[in-house]
Amino acid sequence: MKNLFFLFVVSLWVSFSGFVPVSGSKPLIETIATKEQIVYVTKTGKKYHKGSCRYLKNSKKEIEKSKAKESGYTACAVCKP
Numbered sequence: 001m002k003n004l005f006f007l008f009v010v011s012l013w014v015s016f017s018g019f020v021p022v023s024g025s026k027p028l029i030e031t032i033a034t035k036e037q038i039v040y041v042t043k044t045g046k047k048y049h050k051g052s053c054r055y056l057k058n059s060k061k062e063i064e065k066s067k068a069k070e071s072g073y074t075a076c077a078v079c080k081p
């Protein structure tokens with residue numbers, strides 16, 4: 001009887017431990033997929049830029065790409081973000 005109970009516990013543990021990594025790895029993939037691309041805007045301009053763009057010399061404000069588009073910003077023709 002003791003052996004049967006041990007087998008039951010082991011099989012339960014195996015099925016449980018096999019299940020957890022599958023459900024645990026899912027949110028991680030979603031987090032990577034939904035990560036927002038960061039672009040930069042200036043105080044006066046109406047374009048958004050890559051962090052390395054020369055137009056960001058005077059002012060540089062970090063913003064999510066989707067938010068920049070929503071706010072009416074368009075992509076810079078020089079750095080093509």
Ligand SMILES: [Zn+2]
Pocket residue numbers: 048049050053054055076077078079080
């Ligand atoms: Zn630019």
